[in-house]
Amino acid sequence: MNERILLKARGVGKRYNCTWIFKDVDILIHKGETLGVMGPSGCGKTTLAKILVGLIPCDRGQIYYRDKNITGMTGKKMAKIRPELQLVFQDYRQALPPHLKIGFMLGEPLRVKKQESKKAISEKVLDIIEKCQLGKGTYDKYPNQLSGGEAQRVALARALLVKPKLLILDEVTSGLDIETAEEIFKLIKKMDIDNQMAKILISHDRKLINTYCSTMIIMCGTSNAECDN
Numbered sequence: 103m104n105e106r107i108l109l110k111a112r113g114v115g116k117r118y119n120c121t122w123i124f125k126d127v128d129i130l131i132h133k134g135e136t137l138g139v140m141g142p143s144g145c146g147k148t149t150l151a152k153i154l155v156g157l158i159p160c161d162r163g164q165i166y167y168r169d170k171n172i173t174g175m176t177g178k179k180m181a182k183i184r185p186e187l188q189l190v191f192q193d194y195r196q197a198l199p200p201h202l203k204i205g206f207m208l209g210e211p212l213r214v215k216k217q218e219s220k221k222a223i224s225e226k227v228l229d230i231i232e233k234c235q236l237g238k239g240t241y242d243k244y245p246n247q248l249s250g251g252e253a254q255r256v257a258l259a260r261a262l263l264v265k266p267k268l269l270i271l272d273e274v275t276s277g278l279d280i281e282t283a284e285e286i287f288k289l290i291k292k293m294d295i296d297n298q299m300a301k302i303l304i305s306h307d308r309k310l311i312n313t314y315c316s317t318m319i320i321m322c323g324t325s326n327a328e329c330d331n
């Protein structure tokens with residue numbers, strides 16, 4: 103596979119019960135590229151994002167990450183790849199565990215790796231908190247003590263901390279004012295030091311897609327086609 107290709111999906115489909123949500127999605131994304139995904143509510147954009155990062159399986163088609171076929175990959179093999187594929191959820195407030203302080207929660211993926219001291223991890227966490235323009239006090243706050251924009255930046259900090267190769271942003275700016283949304287995109291650009299991080303931007307906002315994406319796909323769903331295979 104071409105070295106610049108980061109992720110390739112061919113003929114991907116997903117069904118729930120006996121209804122296909124989508125049946126034949128193709129995606130090709132290169133290193134450093136930003137791909138836009140649009141489509142009406144319910145056509146399966148979030149579902150596709152979850153499939154691409156390996157959170158749920160697809161029911162047809164193939165997904166390749168770099169030169170590996172990761173379709174249906176689970177266990178240790180997928181655990182190794184998963185940090186490289188980060189999804190920031192549309193419903194980011196629910197994605198933050200309510201009982202964990204932000205600083206502790208952000209340090210979790212680094213603690214799991216068991217490669218760094220406690221001190222080094224908390225320094226890294228404080229650094230990302232600062233880079234994401236969150237006050238230092240955020241470290242000791244719980245998710246319910248954050249504003250919408252702050253919670254969104256925390257969700258983004260969590261994804262960026264593990265230095266992903268692909269970052270999927272699922273309507274992350276839809277609940278925010280335009281200035282905050284722009285700040286978030288500036289921040290992502292700043293964090294992507296070597297311009298190698300690929301991004302998938304899921305949005306209903308064509309202006310946003312036109313501004314930040316070099317290519318886009320439009321999903322239209324299957325009109326709830328009944329499963330015949």
Ligand SMILES: Nc1ncnc2c1ncn2[C@@H]1O[C@H](COP(=O)(O)OP(=O)(O)OP(=O)(O)O)[C@@H](O)[C@H]1O
Pocket residue numbers: 118123141142143144145146147148149150192
């Ligand atoms: N776990 C599930 N079980 C059954 N149906 C589901 C499940 N998750 C999603 N769906 C259905 O799949 C369809 C696609 O949902 P999805 O959330 O991917 O749409 P979307 O394009 O992201 O919509 P929106 O623009 O509103 O966010 C919807 O009809 C939804 O009800």
Ligand SMILES: [Mg+2]
Pocket residue numbers: 147148149192272
């Ligand atoms: Mg969605």
